Amino acid sequence: MTKAKLLEAINLLEATLANAANLGNTWLVDHRRDAIQLRRLLAAQNSEIARLGEEAFDNPSHQAQFRNQFAKMRSATALHQASWPVVSIDTKNPEYLASVKSTRDANKQFIAWVRQHLTGP
Numbered sequence: 647m648t649k650a651k652l653l654e655a656i657n658l659l660e661a662t663l664a665n666a667a668n669l670g671n672t673w674l675v676d677h678r679r680d681a682i683q684l685r686r687l688l689a690a691q692n693s694e695i696a697r698l699g700e701e702a703f704d705n706p707s708h709q710a711q712f713r714n715q716f717a718k719m720r721s722a723t724a725l726h727q728a729s730w731p732v733v734s735i736d737t738k739n740p741e742y743l744a745s746v747k748s749t750r751d752a753n754k755q756f757i758a759w760v761r762q763h764l765t766g767p
Contacts, residue, residue: 649764652698656760659691663753681732692720699760708763715759722752 666684669677696716703709726749736742 648698648701652695652702652760653764655691655695655698656757659695660757662687662691678732685727715756719752719756722749
């Protein structure tokens, strides 16, 4: 049951990240409030994923791997958000775009890892 809930939370995270990407593609000053709300939502979702992951991966080895993968993803997100507060986002800045790519890659790797380990052999 917990594994199904974690998979559901991962699917929700992926959908939220897709919404965040769409917001970035149509960035206007009016979307800053939306970006702040999305960051808060992502933080709440990540808290839930952390909790569910601890329960779903009951094997100590898999639990350690989960924590490691989750930490990588959270570190990339934290670095991006610290480097680019919402008021400083410039969607044409190459450094911002590189930061976004790095964060998205970390998110995709984490999501793929969780799915593989929840549904794999």
